[in-house]
Amino acid sequence: MKYLLIAACALAPVLLACSKSEADPAIAADSGCSELVVMPATAHAISPAQVQRANVLFAQNSLDLNRVRYVRFWHDSVQTYYPPYAPLVTDHVSVDEYANGLRIFTNQINYAFKGGVLYYTAGTLTRGTQLNAQPALRVPQLRTLFFAAVAAFDPSNLGLATNCAEAEFGYYNLNTAGNTTENLVKAWKVAVKGMAYPFAFFEDNGGRLIYYDNGIRTFR
Structure with a gap:
């Protein structure tokens, strides 16, 4: 899988530029290691x-x-x-x-x-969106939100906070079930670098947690 990692938004492309003026000042920026993942459509995961x-x-x-x-x-x-x-x-x-x-x-x-x-x-094809491609949150703020979610849902994994967090900016359909109308919002996928789990999705507008997954599955 090919993608670009850009530490703490430095050298980010114009479409993914850090937008300090729009960022929510109520969300503190974590000074720990954080990287921006840029996954272009041309970065195919097949041969x-x-x-x-x-x-x-x-x-x-x-x-x-x-x-x-x-x-x-x-x-x-x-x-x-x-x-x-x-x-x-x-x-x-x-x-x-x-x-x-x-x-x-x-x-x-x-x-x-x-x-x-x-x-x-x-699968259901997207109808596109009128939303722009400019993020409000900054990657260090996503690190704060992510490890707060880890602390809330996985207190036994608090040690993960010493690792680097990586965040990818994109869109998330809030209406994924059934035949409901597509409702795309600007969102972030955040994870621990080099690990499949845990990961979380946060809405770009305000940092609301949309989904958290620690990889644990229970079957009865």
Whole structure:
């Protein structure tokens, strides 16, 4: 997986520039290690050969490949018992959707192409947003919010606060269940650098916690 890490907003691109004038002064900035993650749509998580194949599939099925990031590619085949008796190959491509150059954290779409022709789509395509791509919160403030959430939900993991936090700016659909109307807000995904869990999503406007996940699953 390719992405850029920019410490504490230094050298951030214009679209992800730190906006001190808009940042909520009520949220203190943690001086500990914090890094901005920039994940462009071109930073595909699959191999170059798979990217090339996915590009062909999208192009020949008139799908927009300019606002998606490929995150998974695999294929399977079924032996046919009629001429020409060749296996029928199905390619599967999972993508993250983007708007205004930013990842929509809640929009992963799965496409299936049978014999090169799209026949199945899982997920709901975004309608886009009128929101801009300018963040209000700064990465050190996200570090404060994140480790406060860790303290609240995972008090046994307080030692994580000695680690570096990384934050990615994007959009989050608050209405992910059912057929409700899409409601995108500017948001951040924050995690401990180098760890899959815990992670959290915070709304950019005011820093409200949207979702926290420590990776623990209970099955009954």
